[in-house]
Amino acid sequence: MNFHHYYPIDVVNGPGTRCTLFVAGCEHQCRGCYNKSTWRLDSGRPFTPENEDRIIDDLNDSRIPRQGLSLSGGDPLHPHNLPVILHLVKRVRAECEEKDIWLWTGYQLESLNSAQHEVVSYINVLIDGKFVQDLKDPALIWRGSSNQIIHRLR
Ligand code: SF4
Numbered sequence: 001m002n003f004h005h006y007y008p009i010d011v012v013n014g015p016g017t018r019c020t021l022f023v024a025g026c027e028h029q030c031r032g033c034y035n036k037s038t039w040r041l042d043s044g045r046p047f048t049p050e051n052e053d054r055i056i057d058d059l060n061d062s063r064i065p066r067q068g069l070s071l072s073g074g075d076p077l078h079p080h081n082l083p084v085i086l087h088l089v090k091r092v093r094a095e096c097e098e099k100d101i102w103l104w105t106g107y108q109l110e111s112l113n114s115a116q117h118e119v120v121s122y123i124n125v126l127i128d129g130k131f132v133q134d135l136k137d138p139a140l141i142w143r144g145s146s147n148q149i150i151h152r153l154r
Pocket residue numbers: 026027028029030032033034035036038073074075105106129130131
């Protein structure tokens with residue numbers, strides 16, 4: 001898996017102070033996408049075990065308490081990204097007590113395959129659905145268009 005940006009302190013993408021990872025790879029091609037540079041799987045740079053360790057360490061850094069981890073992109077549930085994302089969310093569950101995980105995807109919850117569902121079983125909140133320009137609403141929180149749904153899963 002490749003990624004574009006990692007923000008160790010982020011107050012924009014999800015509630016509270018968070019760590020946020022923007023991964024590479026998205027096949028949805030939404031008109032009006034705000035992040036076209038992330039579409040290609042080989043864009044950005046490789047996500048390494050060191051990057052994963054850094055996220056775990058940042059989430060556990062008591063000097064700057066984080067509420068949790070946000071995963072966006074690109075699409076963290078792109079089939080190519082699933083093994084690495086699954087490994088990451090499992091580690092957050094096992095090693096970062098009481099941290100929540102929010103994940104943004106262009107896929108819809110009811111259409112996910114079993115491998116995508118496995119990732120979702122470890123997260124707290126899924127914001128799903130493509131960005132639809134005609135349904136864009138700047139007043140929405142945590143989502144760009146009104147077709148997207150915030151699923152609070154745990
Ligand atoms: S799902 Fe997100 S990143 Fe992918 S094309 Fe749509 S808006 Fe862009």
